[in-house]
Amino acid sequence: MPQWSEQTLASFERKAKETKVAVMVTGSIEAHGDHLPLGCDLILPTFLAERIAQKTKALVLPPIPFGESWPMDVFKGTVSLRAGTLLMVYHDVMKAVFRHGFRFILALNGHGLNTPLLRQAAEEATEGTDGTVIIVDWWSDLAKSVRAQVLESPEGHAGEDETSEVLAVRPDLVDMKVAKGARVRTAFRVVSASHREELLPRGVYGEPEGATAEKGKAIMKKAEEELLLLVEQLEQGKLPITEK
Template sequence: MRWWELTWPEFEKVDKTVALLPTGIVEAHGPHLPLGTDALMATYIAEEAAKRTNVLLLPTVWYGNTYVLDKFPGTISISNETLYMLYRDIFREVARNGIRYLIVINGHGGNADALNMAAKDVAKETNLVIIIINWWIDLAKEARKKVLETPEGHAALIYSCGRPLYGCEFH
């Protein structure tokens, strides 16, 4: 159930036990993947989870922090301080709106410090329980193993049927 599509009277009536927050970044992912890959992956996982469990889905936080890939065109990196304050304020608002458990589906490693700090601070001052899932670590062990075995690692081309994956058919 998409939080932003509800009217406020509808929102008053929904189950506020659990909400999901996808987060990522807009950054370079090689020449073959979209700049929004991290946010898109987190959004997909959160949308599927929300559909299957009928919990509230918050809008994706598309911005994050990187200190490595900001050299590439199209990357948008915000400071860790700004990111921390953004997460902190979102978490506070989620708590103020009566959510009991917030599950953050994080799609970018550079967000982890700000997420953890904001979660710790907001948990001290509210009753909100915040669970942070770094999907590529917590949910995708086999996929991570395949990616890390490639020489390029992050966003590397995956070869299958003798050529880059985007040149192969999916079955």
């Protein structure tokens, strides 16, 4: 079980020689409706990272729980880091990983607003090194074919897709009795601190009523397979690049 935080100095030195890949989970703690836990965006990629830790030699860093969640910050329980804070955290972690000799960081991201910050941190952290960061927005980059087959409504936030996934992984944390859909659309990008509750009612954008554990299990299974392939490819020093 190559979990970074469980190694001793001696075992870390040994394990770090056996792999080129470190996995960095980035989540968020934010409202996901009345029916899902605040940590959805942390729980789901952490589940996948644990599978990587069980099945490969890649070293899995402790997840970074907090993300940039300003649009949800109006709801109770949300803990959001400012973009500048998060950028520095990502950058410092990436720099440390490269300093310890890793060639690839697989940033397994669970939350959309983290993506531009991961990208910026990666640009700065890889500059002048031969390190590479691969950012995987797991909910949209993985298991696309299965999502298209099993989901009946478009992807969202706390919608059918995410609710199914949490039902698959942690059913004890889901209360389907209070699952209620909402999908507020806006023309252009409306940014307003005082209108956040109406822009994303209860943190929901989607139709969770159609969620099932079976749909979630199919998605998570495929996502895991695709991630294991990616890690295998990186261990061989190959980037996920193809020519048309």
